[in-house]
Amino acid sequence: MTVIRIGNTNVVNGPNGALSAIVHAPESNSTQQMVFAIDSTHHSAKLMPMLNRICFLIIIISFFGGLPLHAEQATPDNAHVIVVGGNSNYPPYQFIGKNGQPDGYIVDLTKAIAGVMGMKIDIRLGDFGGILDELENGRIDILEGLSYSESRAQHYDFSPPHSIIVHAIFARKGTKEVKTLDELRGKKVLVHRGGGMHSYMKEHNYAHDLVLTDSPRETLQQLAVGKCDYAVVALLPGMYIIREENLTNIVPIAKNIIQQRYYCYAVKKGNTELLARFNEGLTILKKTGQYDAIYNKWLGVLEPQRVSWRVIAKYAALVVIPLVLVLMGTVLWSYSLRKQVAQRTESLSKALVELRSNQQQLVQADKMAALGILVSGVAHEINNPTGIILMNMPTLRKILRDAERILDQYREEHGDYSLGGLSYERVRQELPLLLEEMQDGAERIKHTVNDLKNFARKDDEAAKVLLDFNAVVQTAVRLVDVTTRKATNSFTTSYADNLPGIMGNAQRIEQVVVNLIMNACQALPDPGRAIAISTHFDPQANVVVLTVKDEGSGIPPEHLPRLTDPFFTTKRESGGTGLGLSVSASIIKDHGGELTFDSAHGKGTTVKCTFQAAMEGKKL
Numbered sequence: 001m002t003v004i005r006i007g008n009t010n011v012v013n014g015p016n017g018a019l020s021a022i023v024h025a026p027e028s029n030s031t032q033q034m035v036f037a038i039d040s041t042h043h044s045a046k047l048m049p050m051l052n053r054i055c056f057l058i059i060i061i062s063f064f065g066g067l068p069l070h071a072e073q074a075t076p077d078n079a080h081v082i083v084v085g086g087n088s089n090y091p092p093y094q095f096i097g098k099n100g101q102p103d104g105y106i107v108d109l110t111k112a113i114a115g116v117m118g119m120k121i122d123i124r125l126g127d128f129g130g131i132l133d134e135l136e137n138g139r140i141d142i143l144e145g146l147s148y149s150e151s152r153a154q155h156y157d158f159s160p161p162h163s164i165i166v167h168a169i170f171a172r173k174g175t176k177e178v179k180t181l182d183e184l185r186g187k188k189v190l191v192h193r194g195g196g197m198h199s200y201m202k203e204h205n206y207a208h209d210l211v212l213t214d215s216p217r218e219t220l221q222q223l224a225v226g227k228c229d230y231a232v233v234a235l236l237p238g239m240y241i242i243r244e245e246n247l248t249n250i251v252p253i254a255k256n257i258i259q260q261r262y263y264c265y266a267v268k269k270g271n272t273e274l275l276a277r278f279n280e281g282l283t284i285l286k287k288t289g290q291y292d293a294i295y296n297k298w299l300g301v302l303e304p305q306r307v308s309w310r311v312i313a314k315y316a317a318l319v320v321i322p323l324v325l326v327l328m329g330t331v332l333w334s335y336s337l338r339k340q341v342a343q344r345t346e347s348l349s350k351a352l353v354e355l356r357s358n359q360q361q362l363v364q365a366d367k368m369a370a371l372g373i374l375v376s377g378v379a380h381e382i383n384n385p386t387g388i389i390l391m392n393m394p395t396l397r398k399i400l401r402d403a404e405r406i407l408d409q410y411r412e413e414h415g416d417y418s419l420g421g422l423s424y425e426r427v428r429q430e431l432p433l434l435l436e437e438m439q440d441g442a443e444r445i446k447h448t449v450n451d452l453k454n455f456a457r458k459d460d461e462a463a464k465v466l467l468d469f470n471a472v473v474q475t476a477v478r479l480v481d482v483t484t485r486k487a488t489n490s491f492t493t494s495y496a497d498n499l500p501g502i503m504g505n506a507q508r509i510e511q512v513v514v515n516l517i518m519n520a521c522q523a524l525p526d527p528g529r530a531i532a533i534s535t536h537f538d539p540q541a542n543v544v545v546l547t548v549k550d551e552g553s554g555i556p557p558e559h560l561p562r563l564t565d566p567f568f569t570t571k572r573e574s575g576g577t578g579l580g581l582s583v584s585a586s587i588i589k590d591h592g593g594e595l596t597f598d599s600a601h602g603k604g605t606t607v608k609c610t611f612q613a614a615m616e617g618k619k620l
Contacts, residue, residue, distance in 0.1 A: 081121065082119055082121045084124070085131040086106065090237055092298045102125045110123060116288075116290075136268070142274055156266040156269060158264040161264050162265070169181075169254040170253065172229070172250055175253070181206070192233065197258075198210070211227070216234065220245070224250055235252060386446050397432075464503050470496070470499055473495070473535060477533065479514055483517075493532075494533070496534075500613040512587050520552065524552045547607070549605075553602060564585040588609060591611055592611070593609060
């Protein structure tokens with residue numbers, strides 16, 4: 001359906017092609033209607049040109065005098081008064097006003113529809129049950145308010161809804177709250193007799209719990225005086241009655257308890273022509289804004305007031321902008337604090353790492369001191385028998401030399417004989433060698449014990465002397481001789497000639513060299529891999545360089561930067577503590593040197609340890 005508004009005239013293209021021109025004459029407060037019946041089925045191609053000509057004619061008539069228009073043929077509605085029925089006690093939708101006349105939202109809506117459609121109406125409000133009976137008997141043509149249901153749709157034809165009814169549970173203040181209808185089972189509930197909720201609750205087996213009243217107003221009045229604890233009433237009528245009757249002790253405690261009910265115009269089944277006229281009028285009201293005006297007059301005051309976006313923006317500006325400024329200031333301040341905290345945290349972290357490193361070095365120093373005491377005692381016990389061996393060896397050699405003349409003469413006289421199960425000839429050849437090996441072994445024991453004592457001895461950093469670097473490295477190599485023999489079949493050393501001396505502490509440098517060689521041994525997967533030790537002098541940098549190269553498994557690239565970090569180790573499961581390289585790096589740093597690593601994963605590692613030469617070009 002199409003509605004065209006031209007001044008005081010509405011042009012409506014209605015159902016089945018019926019074209020109506022509705023003209024309001026202000027001076028007579030009356031409405032005339034011109035009806036043009038057009039069969040849209042057979043003349044649809046001609047409809048629009050005809051509509052254009054009719055609109056043009058109406059404009060000319062309205063413009064040149066605004067005279068009342070009279071229909072060429074009167075419609076049946078002009079000759080027949082339409083009786084509209086409604087509920088006399090269902091405010092604010094329909095009720096009898098203080099002046100004794102029908103009043104309310106739907107009453108005004110019905111009057112407005114009659115006005116735009118040119119219908120004569122008689123609105124009769126009464127008891128809801130009686131009104132339904134009069135509709136059935138034909139004394140009423142149309143109901144202006146009936147909630148739609150599938151069961152009612154079998155007996156009545158309904159218009160599109162002009163209202164949506166939301167039902168609620170009401171109770172006195174302080175009554176135990178309920179949220180659903182199911183919670184009302186077993187409790188007495190006040191309900192308006194014959195209303196939509198009465199039908200609904202009967203269909204859902206609540207009939208034995210219901211206390212029926214004659215109107216929603218009576219329902220809430222009885223609830224207010226304590227007849228029952230709960231009542232089920234449509235929300236807007238309930239709020240209207242509470243306000244009008246000043247029932248301040250009643251509040252809605254649960255809303256939307258059932259699916260929304262649609263409130264419509266309704267006629268007896270088959271009276272579609274009259275229903276179409278009301279539908280048409282309702283559409284015109286919605287198009288022209290009259291529907292909204294009536295709705296806001298009666299129902300808008302009972303609903304939460306809508307706040308315009310302009311008002312929202314205004315108050316938002318007054319509240320949000322200062323909050324945003326405060327928030328931005330807080331964010332900047334927080335950022336500044338976080339930055340300061342991060343800087344302090346970084347400084348503390350570095351200090352903590354350094355503290356742990358120093359602590360571990362102190363622990364290591366204590367261990368070395370304890371080891372020194374232990375080694376001193378053990379060395380004394382070892383050196384005593386070793387000294388006896390070394391002292392007695394020259395005497396044994398002299399005895400052998402003197403005894404050889406006697407033993408040789410005895411062989412000449414009696415022929416070859418055996419000593420200790422060996423022929424004298426063999427004893428004559430091997431006994432000097434055995435004595436020589438015993439001499440060398442005893443000296444080696446003595447030397448090793450002395451090296452061990454020097455290694456474990458606690459020396460102050462200030463006790464630095466001019467050192468022969470090659471000699472220091474050789475001492476460390478002797479200390480790990482047993483380990484290197486087990487780890488590899490190819491252990492080589494190369495010591496450069498004429499190395500300049502370095503200033504340092506021999507025991508601490510030996511500790512570094514031992515650590516590096518032990519790490520190289522542990523890196524070898526099998527004894528077939530080699531370890532090479534070498535020293536040389538770099539005149540350009542004026543440094544003495546120790547190189548320890550192994551053919552082991554190598555070091556992953558991501559681990560290289562952390563090798564000298566305290567407690568970092570890849571051998572935790574085999575007992576590694578992660579302190580060896582950390583302590584070594586610290587010792588080298590104390591000597592003004594540098595420790596570097598070059599490794600390819602799976603191809604071995606080369607470690608270089610540099611120390612400043614004591615004096616450029618000076619040799620020991």
